[in-house]
Amino acid sequence: MKFNTKTIHGKQKPDAAYGSVMPPIYQTSTFVQSTPGKHKGYAYARSSNPTRHALEDSFASIENGHYGLAFSSGLAAIDAVLKLLKQGDEVIATHDLYGGTYRLFTKLYEKFGVKFHFVDMQNVESIEAYINSNTKLIWIESPTNPMLNIIDIKYTAKIANKHKVVLAVDNTFATPYLQRPLDLGADIVMHSATKYLGGHSDVVMGALIVNDKELAERLYFIQNSSGAICGPQDAFLVLRGIKTLHVRMQRHCENAKAVATFLADHPKIKNVYWPGFKTHPNNNVARVQMKDFGGMVSFTTKENDYKAAIKIVENLRIFALAESLGGVESLTGHPASMTHASIPKDDREKIGIVDSLIRLSIGIEDEADLIADLKQALG
Known part of the structure; x- marks a missing residue:
């Protein structure tokens, strides 16, 4: 089954009760059991829900994975991956990554004794210098947020496999329409499904997709034990969004x-x-690793001035000044004061997130209108 067909039909089947084409929203917290422990596959909605189950199957299908998991947010999904670790373990992460991920790593998990190395991975050979017996996870984004740097996933997977280290890839910016990290050798794929998978700026959700059964079982245990699951209404919205992912991404x-x-x-x-x-x-x-180059663009002005950047984002009319990305509408943001404000200024500037940097999430409006909006805002 080709990708464009998978977005609509991948691992999906009509509802068993009445043949509904779309999975119904099973808005229930619990399920009747005929006798203790005997049920029709669902007992309590934190553990599993038919609507969420359909979405998790869709996640797995579009990423060419065997197992999908849906979470209450992208950060909840990342948190589940970090819960695979223990005190003394080490993580190698790209040095330019989403500010919320950086905050989770440094403000929470460092306190629990997990050590993080933030590395420029554009030359992936540099990764090996940081690998030791305590290294348990390599975490990458490609393209990165917001500098849109590209990391060679296949080569990184070879390094991770050589040293028996888990490789996790945040595939939010690319989406499985553009690249599928599991096919390139990654162990875990993460999405902020809030973004392109949902696609309509009306839901917050995270996703994990894996191929290895043992790894999936560990993550399912964490998902159920920690309880950071999405509700059935959110699952329905993202499942609906995925059905148009291919045409939107184009x-x-x-x-x-x-x-x-x-x-x-x-x-x-x-x-x-x-x-x-x-x-x-x-x-x-x-x-080589992407079908196209995505819907994100970042830029700096020659003025290289904070006030000038703020004036531009405030003057835009079609581009809305807002957090997030990946919706049908175009958005703009100022990473230094918004999405990446949690990263210390010196560290931000070392990786290019200067005060004049502006990030654009390009929507699906008419391109002429978007360009005209930028033209008037730039003056």
């Missing part, structure tokens, strides 16, 4: 290319970060 990519090209030619713009440019670091890797 338009996101087309519009992002047009916007990035416009910005690159604008006299007031200094740097444009978009993986599709041949000058973008590891563009050659992106062309």
Whole structure:
């Protein structure tokens, strides 16, 4: 089954009760048992729910995985992965990653005795220098947030496999439409399903997908024991969103290319970060491991000034100034004061998140309107 078909039919079947094409919203906390311990596959909704089960099957299908898990948020999904670790374990993570992930790593799990190394992974060979007997996890994003750096997932997987280390990939920006990390050798794929998988800015959710049965069972245990599950209404919304993922991503990519090209030619713009440019670091890797280059674009102005950046994002009319990304509507954000404010300023600036950096989530509106909006905001 091809990807575009999987988004609609992958591991899905009509509802057993009445043949409903879409899985019903089973808005219940518990299920009747005929005798203690005997039920029809569902006992208590924290452990499993038919609507969530259908969504988790869809997650697995579109990522070419065997097992999918849905969580209450992307951070809840990441938290479940970190709960695989114990005191004294070490994690190697890309040095430019989502601020919420950085905060979870450094403000919570470091206190529990987990050590984190933040490494520039554009040259993946640098990873091995940080691997020792305590290394249990490599965590990467590709493209990264918000610098859109590209990491060679297949090569990183070879390193992880060589040292028997788990490799987890945050695939939120790319989505399985553009790349499937499990096919490239990763052990765990994570999504903030709030973003492109849901696609309509109306739900908060996280996802994990794996192939290994033992690893899946450990994560299912954590999911049930910790209880950070999504509700059936949210599961229904994301399942519905996935059915149009392929057509939305195609338009996101087309519009992002047009916007990035416009910005690159604008006299007031200094740097444009978009993986599709041949000058973008590891563009050659992106062309191999990705189908297209995604719907995210970041840029800085020649003024290199905080106030100038704030003025631009405040002046945009179609692009809404808001947290998050991946919805049908275009959004803009100022990473230094919004999504990545939890990262110390010196650390932010070392990886390029300067005060003049602006991040754009390119929606599926008409590209001419988006470009006109940027043109008027830039002045």
